[in-house]
Amino acid sequence: MFRRSTAVIGLLLLTTMTGGCAPAAEQEAAGQAEAAAGMVAVTVTSANGPHRLLVESATTEEEQRRGLMFRTDIPENGGMLFAPYPPTGEPKEASFWMKDTPTPLDIIFIRPDRTIARIAGNTIPQSEVPVASGEPVGAVLELRGGRSLDLGIKEGDRVSWTAPKAR
Secondary structure: OHHHHHHHHHHHHHHHHOOOOOOHHHHHHHHHHHHHOOEEEEEEEEOOEEEEEEEEEEOOHHHHHHOOOOOOOOOOOOEEEEOOOOOOOOOEEEEEOOOOOOOOEEEEEEOOOOEEEEEEOOOOOOOOOOEEEEEEEOEEEEEEOOHHHHHOOOOOOEEEEOOOOOO
C-alpha cells in the first residue's frame, strides 16, 4: 500500500510540475495510477476547452448512498463520480437530495453517451427536496457548488473518464 501511495504521489507531482504538458503516455500512466488509488481522472470538454478533475469514485450501492454527505472539504477540482449509475449499470432517471450534505454541490447528470443531460448548480445544503435528472442517465458527477459555472461547463458538453480498478 505504501509503495502504491508513493508512486501515485510521485506521478501527481510530476504531472503538476510539468503543467499537465507531459506526453500522452505519461498522462495516461498518471491517470492509471490515480485510478489505482480509488480516484478517477475526469475530463469535461466544453466550448472553452478541456477541464481536468480528480474525483473520488462511488461505484457500490453503499458508496453511492453516502456520496459526499457530511463533507466540507471538497477540493476545487475534486468531487465524486457515480459511475455506473446506478451500480447495476442500467441507465435510469436519477434523483438526489442534499440531506446531511453541508456543502453546496453542482450535480451533473450524464447520459449513457457521456454527454451532460442536466446541471443542478449550487444545490441547497441540507435540503430534502429531490434533484432529478429529468431523463435516464448512466453516471452522475458531483462538484463543489458553482464550479460548473466557473469552468463554463454546460449541458451537452462531453465527459470522459477511465473506470477505477476494483478495490
